[in-house]
Amino acid sequence: MQLMRNLSTQIVLLAVTAPVFILLASWGEIWELLLSPVLPDLQQYIYPRFGLWQLIWQHVVMVFISSTLSVLVGVGLGMLATRGFGRDFLPALNGLVSIGQTFPPVAVLALAVPVLGFGAGPTIAALFLYGLLPIVRNTIGGLESVGPEVREAATGMGMSEMQTLWRVEMPLSFPVIMAGVKTSVIINIGTATIGATIGAGGLGAPIVTGLASDNTAYILQGSIIAALFAIIVDTLLEMVERLFASRR
Amino acid sequence: MIRLQAVSKSYGTHQAVTNLDLTVDEGELCCLIGPSGCGKSTALKMINRMVEPTSGVITIGGRNVREMVPEQLRRGIGYVIQSIGLFPHMTVRDNILVVPRLLNWEDGKAAARAAELLDLFELSPAQFGGKYPGELSGGQAQRVGVARALAADPKILLMDEPFGALDPINREHLQNQFMAIQRELRKTIVFVTHDIDEAVRLGSKVALLRQGQLVQYTTPEQLLSSPADNFVKKFVGLDRALKRLSRLSTQDFLRPAAAVTLSISPEELRRQFRLLEESQCARYLWVIDENRRLLGWIDATDGGSGVTLKEGLVEVDPAEMTVKENYSLKHALSMFVQQGVVCLPVVDDQRALCGEIRLADVLQS
Numbered sequence: 001m002q003l004m005r006n007l008s009t010q011i012v013l014l015a016v017t018a019p020v021f022i023l024l025a026s027w028g029e030i031w032e033l034l035l036s037p038v039l040p041d042l043q044q045y046i047y048p049r050f051g052l053w054q055l056i057w058q059h060v061v062m063v064f065i066s067s068t069l070s071v072l073v074g075v076g077l078g079m080l081a082t083r084g085f086g087r088d089f090l091p092a093l094n095g096l097v098s099i100g101q102t103f104p105p106v107a108v109l110a111l112a113v114p115v116l117g118f119g120a121g122p123t124i125a126a127l128f129l130y131g132l133l134p135i136v137r138n139t140i141g142g143l144e145s146v147g148p149e150v151r152e153a154a155t156g157m158g159m160s161e162m163q164t165l166w167r168v169e170m171p172l173s174f175p176v177i178m179a180g181v182k183t184s185v186i187i188n189i190g191t192a193t194i195g196a197t198i199g200a201g202g203l204g205a206p207i208v209t210g211l212a213s214d215n216t217a218y219i220l221q222g223s224i225i226a227a228l229f230a231i232i233v234d235t236l237l238e239m240v241e242r243l244f245a246s247r248r
Numbered sequence: 249m250i251r252l253q254a255v256s257k258s259y260g261t262h263q264a265v266t267n268l269d270l271t272v273d274e275g276e277l278c279c280l281i282g283p284s285g286c287g288k289s290t291a292l293k294m295i296n297r298m299v300e301p302t303s304g305v306i307t308i309g310g311r312n313v314r315e316m317v318p319e320q321l322r323r324g325i326g327y328v329i330q331s332i333g334l335f336p337h338m339t340v341r342d343n344i345l346v347v348p349r350l351l352n353w354e355d356g357k358a359a360a361r362a363a364e365l366l367d368l369f370e371l372s373p374a375q376f377g378g379k380y381p382g383e384l385s386g387g388q389a390q391r392v393g394v395a396r397a398l399a400a401d402p403k404i405l406l407m408d409e410p411f412g413a414l415d416p417i418n419r420e421h422l423q424n425q426f427m428a429i430q431r432e433l434r435k436t437i438v439f440v441t442h443d444i445d446e447a448v449r450l451g452s453k454v455a456l457l458r459q460g461q462l463v464q465y466t467t468p469e470q471l472l473s474s475p476a477d478n479f480v481k482k483f484v485g486l487d488r489a490l491k492r493l494s495r496l497s498t499q500d501f502l503r504p505a506a507a508v509t510l511s512i513s514p515e516e517l518r519r520q521f522r523l524l525e526e527s528q529c530a531r532y533l534w535v536i537d538e539n540r541r542l543l544g545w546i547d548a549t550d551g552g553s554g555v556t557l558k559e560g561l562v563e564v565d566p567a568e569m570t571v572k573e574n575y576s577l578k579h580a581l582s583m584f585v586q587q588g589v590v591c592l593p594v595v596d597d598q599r600a601l602c603g604e605i606r607l608a609d610v611l612q613s
Contacts, residue, residue: 149333150334150336152298152329152333153327153329153332153333154333155298156327156329156333157322157346157347157396158324158350160319163350168337171337172335172337
């Protein structure tokens with residue numbers, strides 16, 4: 001019961017967004033129904049090359065692969081940089097992370113093309129690099145915020161460095177790390193639309209085509225679905241975080 | 249037994265500890281004391297290898313700690329720090345069980361141990377076991393901290409100013425509780441403090457350090473009665489005699505007390521007064537009820553004038569006029585002075601009379 005109360009906001013949010021998302025993604029005609037009064041001059045209201053679910057799937061694959069890599073590598077780097085032996089890298093990594101964050105995603109993508117070519121591959125690589133940054137930063141921040149007295153107690157009681165990390169430091173910094181993961185994934189969902197400019201498909205495809213052919217309906221389709229998708233994923237991640245941090 | 253032989257620790261050019269020799273016998277509570285920066289904490293932390301000495305040898309029960317795996321060494325030594333360091337994401341019970349779990353105790357044994365320890369520290373397992381450290385008061389948290397250190401029943405306890413962050417009332421309460429537990433468990437304890445009163449009260453030995461060097465290592469009585477030099481004299485303070493009193497408890501001066509109940513007959517009362525006059529050492533008869541609970545006192549000089557017990561009874565406020573068995577003598581002395589009396593009734597927790605102490609006895613000590 002306590003759990004349900006903790007999650008009530010998220011449950012309500014999901015109950016609203018998920019049906020709208022499914023409705024808009026499954027029932028193509030609804031776009032024509034809703035948009036024809038506002039945009040009467042269009043010949044086509046529905047993006048013709050792929051179905052919306054197909055685009056969503058392409059999007060999910062890109063975001064899932066890149067974000068999973070970002071989490072694994074980002075959390076790993078954060079852990080290494082806060083260990084005794086990795087501490088020398090901490091300032092360098094912090095600097096790199098800050099600089100990396102100031103790069104616009106389009107620039108990362110543009111730089112990725114000459115190296116990796118067109119398609120989903122370079123997009124995933126760019127998303128991975130871009131999504132790495134908030135995770136590294138929050139992992140370092142979270143681990144550094146664990147009080148020295150807690151660390152001293154852990155060592156003094158005979159925990160090894162690894163036990164201290166996994167039994168004490170990670171659980172304590174979990175909320176902060178999770179916040180970084182959330183930021184990273186949400187940024188990636190949005191940024192992945194840009195992948196369409198280099199032929200990666202996904203929800204960016206109708207947006208790019210719509211911009212090129214001056215079809216506002218396509219643009220709305222891609223962006224509204226992507227936005228709803230981002231809200232749903234954010235809510236789900238929020239629920240995961242609360243599930244683990246519901247105690248205390 | 250813990251033995252430090254010619255142990256030194258330097259940080260760069262700074263000598264934190266210089267050539268320290270110290271032996272703590274089994275069951276002994278050794279207080280390391282000195283001004284801040286004297287190296288007492290460093291000395292303590294070298295025992296469980298939180299700090300590695302620059303030179304010298306530390307042995308525990310004859311084994312060189314250098315030859316043990318640090319983690320295993322530490323799991324066999326209870327460790328309490330001033331900032332407590334409870335793990336905020338674990339319940340009180342899980343906090344206590346950290347070391348037993350590191351040692352792979354089975355669940356049933358571990359759970360029983362946690363309940364036993366919470367009971368020992370007067371924290372109800374049902375009420376506190378599932379709480380998180382954030383829900384505890386400072387005193388409760390530090391009790392859990394000490395319980396955690398005792399969890400795997402280590403022979404040795406290292407305590408780094410464990411009661412330093414508590415308010416005076418909580419500190420004294422915890423000190424008493426801790427001493428009662430220590431009398432029973434007889435752990436070998438190294439206890440760092442900067443509070444000379446605490447060292448004198450708790451320690452069976454006191455080691456005074458200055459600038460990393462051992463100045464005097466002896467019993468608290470010796471430290472107070474024959475300080476080695478002016479530094480020690482200054483450090484222990486001018487009220488050395490008073491401090492010695494804090495090591496003694498009212499129990500040490502307890503005398504049987506003459507007492508009568510309200511239902512006593514006038515003849516018997518007169519007889520008691522006569523007895524008192526003959527003995528010439530007390531002027532009061534304590535008045536108690538059927539359960540030996542203290543009600544008040546009656547002045548023997550009134551006895552001759554034939555007053556009844558009811559008329560002569562002076563009721564006492566137990567909070568102001570009585571001392572308990574386990575009070576420090578310093579406390580009792582302060583009550584003598586405050587109340588302007590030469591004799592105080594001693595009661596137990598149920599307010600039952602167990603005897604009396606007299607100012608004259610205390611002054612003779």
